[in-house]
Amino acid sequence: MAEQYIPILVMFVLTGGLVGTMVGLARVLGPQRPNPHKGDPFECGNPPSGGAWGRFSVKFYMTAISFIVFDVEVVFFYPWAVKFRDLGWPGLAAMMLFAFLLAVGLLYEWRKGALEWD
């Protein structure tokens, strides 16, 4: 079973080499003429308005937490999807109960506005 992954390892090594070469070439081939204005953040010509690390909206956090919950649900769907024919109607009933519980969670989030404005 592990020998299925040897080509993956080959691909990883070759792709890593390609990507590393590209970044290395970037450093070697281009001219290096540092200039204080080149290092400023790009703001369409305005003088830099300060550091980048401001405050975040909490909507991004809500999105990430919702993603975690539903992604784990999707992961649980996969083994059932492969074997659902053998599991028949009882398996479908169990899975629909699981999906229903999480769908209630999605509906709650929807009504509470956690999916808004973002």
Add this chain to the structure above:
Amino acid sequence: MWIEVGIAVIKTLTVLLLVLSLAGILGWVERKGSALIQDRIGANRASIFGFAGAGLVNTMAADPLKFLTKEDIIPKGADRLLHTLAPCVNMFPVIVAFAVIPFGDVLVIGERVINLQVAPLNIGILYVLAMMSLGVYGVVLGGWASNNRWSLLGGIRGSAQMISYELGMGLAVVAVVMTFGSLDLQAMARAQGHLIGGWIPGWGVLYQPLAFLIFLCAGIAESKRVPFDLPEGESELISGYFTEYSGLKYLMFFMTDFIEIGVVAGLVTTFFFGGWQVPYLMSDGFHFPWGAQLLLPQIVVALLQIGSFLIKVLFFCWVQVLIRWSLPRLRYDQLMRFGWKALLPISLANALLTAIVVLAFQG
């Protein structure tokens, strides 16, 4: 054992060559195609002694040389390691996602049967989804490491968008897995070789039309292309999370965009359009439904299958370029609303409906 490694190396190099030339050609298709759609001529100045090679000189020589020879600027105050690492982390997963996409059935050389897929994983789809999830890191790192408020905003928006659409994509793929009963992409491509009613090729789109539409939308949103390109926001954030990159690093981000178009096209082809299947072509030749047969040597069959795969992938890449230049951009709240309130419930309903229909027909 070393022969297997050698064959794997040859297949990997073939796929890498395919991927990189696809990225280059797509850059040209994008520029010339957008020019034709917008009723202008596009880039036509690059030529060697008057030979423009139908755009190949521009794409293969002028553009890469220009990007290679630009200065590599790291903004002051940016984290130098992360700034260098971000394009690598962005590009690596999308290229290795090609490792499980089958581009042909088998190639028989002597007694050796070579499966035309770089890695015959029995969990193929999970690997592809995992690699596409890793792509989120590149976006976040690119935005964070730039020390620019607007790059960071683009990076955060981009990652929020990508994770929202991964859910719809994952559930659409669940319906596809249920139809074919396997996670292995080569098995899915082989399962689409049968004929429905003796005439119509049994391609996935006939069994899962809704999953096809959901997957296409979610795939375009994952690769952050118009109409979902607010993180890149060309009219607002200049280049969003890759504003502060120059030269080859910018080319890497740009190429990742095009390679991801190729990945989405390859997956759509494999799941819904038969992968490398040519209608009526079996492993020894054509078997037409009206009784005629055309027997062909195995190498010709393999070449026809690879050609069919390439044509379908190029068609879906072209469809994505066409969509980019025809539709306006979605506003960010519209985008998130579409992902969470439309795609997620619809793909969940599609998966459960598929299960009910299949069990009803079987039981």
